[in-house]
Every structure is written in structure tokens, then in C-alpha cells.
């Protein structure tokens with residue numbers, strides 16, 4: 063009997079790639095429907111202004127324009143404001159005033175895309191505004207004489223909320239008694255997920271069937287359907303949301319945007335499909351940003367380097383509307399993972415959110431809700447502490463890691479870490495890169511006046527939200543789902559409640575099913591993104607797919623196998639208890655020669671089911687995770703700095719990740735490469751910048767820079783494997799680890815190169831200009 067090869071852990075080539083690399087993916091803008099109209103949005107050039115008049119006629123007189131929608135129109139329909147995921151409300155189209163540059167003022171619908179843009183342009187020329195004082199700095203926004211931005215709220219300040227977690231008194235005491243205290247202010251700049259495919263939708267309302275089909279670049283189709291039903295009043299069963307191939311999401315495609323609501327309103331009014339696709343500039347100006355956390359971190363420690371307490375204060379700039387995409391109970395997301403990989407006896411964290419005249423947001427850009435900010439902060443400040451104590455950064459880390467025997471580990475900020483062996487991961491990264499040799503090389507180079515730095519980041523992630531008792535988004539509990547249908551010939555259709563945007567679920571989830579059922583990966587088709595067919599789920603973001611829907615997939619496959627066992631017993635004329643599943647076949651215990659394959663069982667499920675057993679072979683599983691998963695990693699970066707230009711060259715970067723059981727090492731490596739490249743962009747090149755008038759100075763790719771293959775360093779990856787004890791196959795998420803863990807490694811390396819000059823911190827992005835100035839300030843030419 064042939065032993066079925068295990069497909070879990072194999073670098074199976076991605077099933078989705080043939081269509082992507084042949085240009086045969088079907089993205090939103092590839093969809094053209096009969097009688098389709100196009101929509102363009104008129105946006106505010108001002109960051110804060112009263113809107114005096116929106117004279118629609120200017121657009122309506124442009125040939126091809128069929129309708130114009132304004133805030134006033136929406137107000138009459140009760141749709142001028144929509145709820146945000148953070149429990150705030152946001153104007154769909156401006157009513158009364160605008161609060162950020164690029165805010166939606168009117169929607170113009172036309173027979174062609176060009177006519178829609180012409181109409182929007184004509185209208186934009188004549189909208190009357192009365193400029194108001196602008197505030198883009200969150201600290202100034204909190205001053206008593208700051209202009210009040212949100213006049214719609216009862217509370218007449220720009221302060222949105224205060225959130226705190228941890229033991230304040232115990233932490234205060236630990237600081238009072240500490241031998242050493244370090245304090246570092248750290249700004250994590252405003253950045254943007256900037257997926258290559260911007261956001262867009264087609265709303266197709268059929269007046270005869272009263273059904274709305276809504277095609278949208280969505281990371282969470284089911285949640286979008288529910289929110290659409292709640293906002294529009296349409297019955298949910300008459301809404302079908304289809305998320306076609308998605309060209310990158312990174313958190314940008316989780317929220318509901320004004321363009322979506324306007325397209326639905328236009329289609330309802332006109333009874334024709336309406337397409338809206340934003341431009342790159344619209345994407346960078348108005349769809350949701352990430353980060354923008356002004357953080358102060360203090361660590362109390364013993365002189366020998368043992369950490370005693372952590373204290374963090376943060377001002378979070380949320381822009382004009384609090385549209386952060388966080389689970390409801392966590393206004394600052396999972397920022398309280400900020401104690402990281404270290405065994406802090408106590409910690410206390412405070413976050414205050416503030417309105418400014420900037421775009422709304424706070425999306426989880428490739429991170430599990432503010433984990434990147436937390437990880438960057440602790441990894442930066444641990445280096446500050448190492449510098450203060452004159453210790454090597456790895457020695458400080460090794461001394462303070464949560465030891466393997468303490469797992470499951472209750473953190474002082476309320477999490478229960480599932481598993482990890484942080485020292486093993488760090489030591490592996492150190493071996494690969496030759497850490498101590500590099501330190502010697504650095505010493506030699508310093509003598510010659512050369513600038514070389516080594517940066518370490520040993521981060522802990524927190525991914526896979528739920529559990530449902532703690533996590534919900536807009537009230538919807540955070541579980542996820544999988545439905546498996548086995549066809550009579552043993553081929554399998556798998557549908558899940560998440561929606562990949564390039565992460566490879568069509569391959570990796572097929573591997574899970576193939577492994578559980580002993581069938582070839584090619585026999586499994588994975589479908590996601592259609593609410594009419596997929597089971598309900600919360601979507602793909604925050605590295606939650608594998609911990610939640612991946613777990614649901616394994617559990618649904620096991621349900622299928624349980625039923626298959628009954629059918630196998632019937633075929634083998636044995637009792638069910640005597641049937642064993644081994645090496646991908648069912649056989650009678652003690653008689654491996656008497657066996658049947660999964661395919662034979664599948665055929666029998668339709669042609670020869672046993673008495674009393676339902677025909678067919680299907681299962682659905684809604685998986686409510688008992689806990690999150692806590693992947694970790696150790697990243698080490700080596701940089702050389704050119705004294706003449708301030709240019710930083712990343713010479714080496716070693717990333718050792720631990721995401722538990724690996725389903726597909728090639729996919730994991732691809733995820734790590736992508737995330738490291740994003741982290742590199744954030745560390746060295748990117749920032750959404752506003753001038754004092756609220757003009758967005760980084761609203762295209764000539765000012766908001768993406769790393770190309772030219773700038774991107776060579777990544778060296780490896781892994782350790784500490785399975786999650788509560789996940790059915792032991793897997794933890796991985797998609798976000800590299801973006802979460804790498805910025806600190808880059809910055810730590812640069813600061814390390816300059817530490818002998820007394821430099822302790824440099825805010826991102828670390829541009830050559832910043833370094834050049836620092837070098838000149840320290841007399842280095």
C-alpha cells in the first residue's frame with residue numbers, strides 16, 4: 063500500500079499564480095457590466111472650511127453626466143453620515159463643512175469614466191468654501207484655544223478618548239524604586255498601506271429583483287454586506303457582495319468608504335450599475351492611513367539589566383473622523399502587546415486619541431491592530447536601555463526574555479501568550495549572521511572612523527482575533543468559517559469566510575484539506591470572496607486567516623473525515639470503531655490490506671451510502687479560537703553608512719520567524735520577503751506629510767516612495783517552530799510579522815552605527831538628509 067505523502071509543510075507551488083502571472087486575474091476594474099455608469103468624486107482642496115454652495119449644474123451641464131449627488135441629497139435620505147468601525151461617525155459627503163483635504167464633497171455619475179471626471183472637475187471649480195483655521199498637529203489640537211473640528215459632537219474639544227491598561231500604582235512604585243530609568247520619545251509616522259490596486263466598487267441594483275450585487279475590493283466581504291444592510295436599510299439577503307481578485311489590501315480594504323455608499327445610492331436611484339475606482343492620489347489622500355502614534359516609553363530596570371516595569375504614554379492622531387479599524391473593545395487595538403518578548407513584572411499604558419484636520423484612519427496596515435507601533439516602541443527602547451547600561455543589545459534581550467517554561471505566559475497587560483522559545487530564535491539569527499564577528503568588525507571599523515551598525519529586533523506578535531467573547535467588529539463576533547463539499551469523484555470544493563489578497567490561501571488551505579483527507583492538493587479548489595456562497599466570516603487582515611479560517615478548515619475536514627469513516631466501515635464491512643485512518647486511507651485495525659481510499663468513500667457517499675446515514679459528504683465549521691496565537695521572530699540587520707551622503711546601505715538582513723507549524727514554507731518566505739520590503743520602505747522612505755495648511759504633500763508615488771527591486775536588500779530567512787498548543791494544526795499567523803518586526807531592526811542598526819556619537823534615537827523615515835545633518839552636527843564630514 064502506497065504511503066500518502068504529507069502535503070503539509072511542503073513548498074507546493076501557488077495554485078493561483080498561473081492566472082496572476084498570465085495577466086488573467088480578474089480584478090475589480092476588469093469587470094464591465096452592461097449599461098454600466100462611472101462615478102467620480104469631487105474632493106475638498108481645503109483641510110478645514112465651510113461649504114457654502116455645491117452648484118450641481120456645473121457638472122450636469124457636462125455631456126455624458128447623468129447625476130450628481132451632494133451631502134444635502136444624502137442628508138434628505140438620512141445617509142449623510144455613516145458609522146465608522148471605531149464607533150464614531152463619518153460624513154459620506156460633506157454637510158456644512160469639510161475637515162480634511164481630499165474629503166468627499168459630491169459624486170458625479172456619467173456614461174463614461176472620462177465624462178465623470180470632466181463633470182467632477184467642472185463642479186470642483188465652482189464649489190464655494192469659506193476657509194477655517196487648520197490644525198494638523200495633535201498636540202496643538204489639544205490646546206485650549208485650538209479650533210474645534212467636530213462641531214457635530216457634544217464634547218467641545220478635539221480629544222476623542224482616553225484608554226489605559228495595566229497596574230498604574232504598582233508600576234509607579236517600581237519606577238520610584240528603580241536603579242535605572244530610561245525614557246524615549248518615539249514617533250511612528252503616518253504611513254499608508256498603498257496597495258497597488260486602489261479601492262473601488264461596482265454597485266449593481268436590479269430594480270426588478272430588488273437585489274444589489276456589490277463588487278468591491280474587500281478584505282471582509284461578509285462584514286461589508288452586513289454594514290451595507292445596516293447603512294442602506296436594504297435587506298441583507300438581497301445584497302450579494304463579491305470581492306474579486308484583490309490587488310493588495312494590507313488593511314486599506316477593510317473599512318467602508320464614502321465612494322462605496324455613493325455608488326450604491328447612485329445605482330439605487332438610477333437602476334444601473336455604477337463603478338467607482340479611486341485614483342492613486344485619492345487613495346493616498348483620503349482612504350485610511352496607518353500609525354501616526356506619538357509615544358513616550360519608559361523602562362525601569364536594575365543596574366544588571368533586569369527589567370522591572372514599563373510605562374507608555376501615547377497621543378494618537380486619528381484625523382478628522384475616528385475610523386480606526388480595531389475590535390470594538392480595543393480603541394488602541396492590541397497596542398497592549400507592548401511588553402513584547404520580555405518578562406516585565408508590571409506595566410501601565412495610556413493612549414489618548416485626537417482629531418486633526420487630516421485624513422481619517424488608523425487601519426491595521428499589515429499588523430494586528432497597532433502591534434507594529436507597540437513592537438517598534440519596545441524594541442527601540444530596549445536598545446536605549448542597553449545603551450544606558452553599556453550592555454550589548456542581545457545580552458539585554460537574552461536576560462529578559464520570557465523563558466519557555468513560563469508559557470502559557472500571562473502578560474502584565476492582560477494577554478496569555480501561547481508558546482515561544484525566544485532565546486532559540488535569537489540564537490539562530492545570531493549564528494546565521496555571525497553576530498559576534500560582526501561586533502568585532504564594527505569595533506575595528508570604528509577605529510578607522512567607518513560607520514557600521516548592527517540592529518536587533520526580537521518581537522512578539524499577537525494574531526488571530528477572536529476569541530469571540532472578547533473580540534468583535536461593529537458587534538459582529540470574530541470567529542471564522544469553512545465549508546467543505548466533496549463531489550462524488552472525490553474532488554473537493556472549500557469555501558471560507560476570509561478573503562485573500564495575494565496571501566496564497568487557494569494553495570495553503572488546499573494543503574490543509576489535502577493533508578486531512580489524504581488527497582492531492584490539485585483535487586481541492588478553494589473559493590473565497592462571494593457572500594452568496596461562502597460561509598459567514600470576518601475576513602482577512604491582522605494575520606488572522608490561518609489562526610481562524612485555517613483552523614476552521616482543518617476542523618471542517620475532520621468533520622468530513624468522521625462521516626467518511628462511517629461510510630468506509632460500511633464498505634469494509636467492519637464496525638466504525640475498528641476502522642483506522644492512516645496514511646491517507648481507511649483500513650480495518652490490524653488488517654492494513656483491507657483498505658479504501660478517500661475517493662472510494664466519496665463515491666459511495668452518493669452511490670452507496672450506508673443505511674441510516676445521510677447521502678452526500680459535506681461539512682461546515684465555525685471556529686471560535688480559544689486564544690490568539692503569538693508568533694515571534696528575531697531579526698538582525700547590518701548597515702553601512704556613507705559619511706559623505708548620509709546614505710544607509712543595508713548590507714545584510716537575517717529574519718528568523720517562528721509561526722508555529724508551517725503549512726507552506728515557500729508561501730511563508732514570500733510573506734516574509736514582502737513584509738520586510740514594506741518595513742524597509744517605512745524605515746527609510748515613507749511618510750504621509752501635511753503642511754501647516756493641511757495640504758497632503760505625499761499624495762503620489764513620486765513623493766510617497768515605494769521600494770523597488772533596486773533599493774530592496776537581499777533577505778535571508780530561516781525559522782524555528784514552536785507550534786501553537788491550541789490551534790488544530792499548531793499554526794500561528796505570519797503575514798504581518800515582517801512588517802511588525804523589521805522597522806525596529808533597521809532603525810536600531812542605524813542608531814547603533816551612530817551610538818558612539820551619543821545618538822540614541824532617530825525617527826523614521828531615516829532619509830540620507832536626516833543622517834547627513836546628524837553627522838554634520840557631530841562634526842563628521
Ligand code: CDP
Pocket residue numbers: 562565566567570571602603604605606607608609612721722723724725726727729730733793794795796797798
Ligand atoms: O490573514 P493572512 O492570510 O494575511 O495571514 P496569515 O494567516 O499569516 O497567512 C498568510 C499566508 O501564509 C497564508 O497563505 C497562510 O496559509 C500561510 N501560512 C503558512 O503557510 N503557515 C503558517 N504557519 C502561517 C501562514
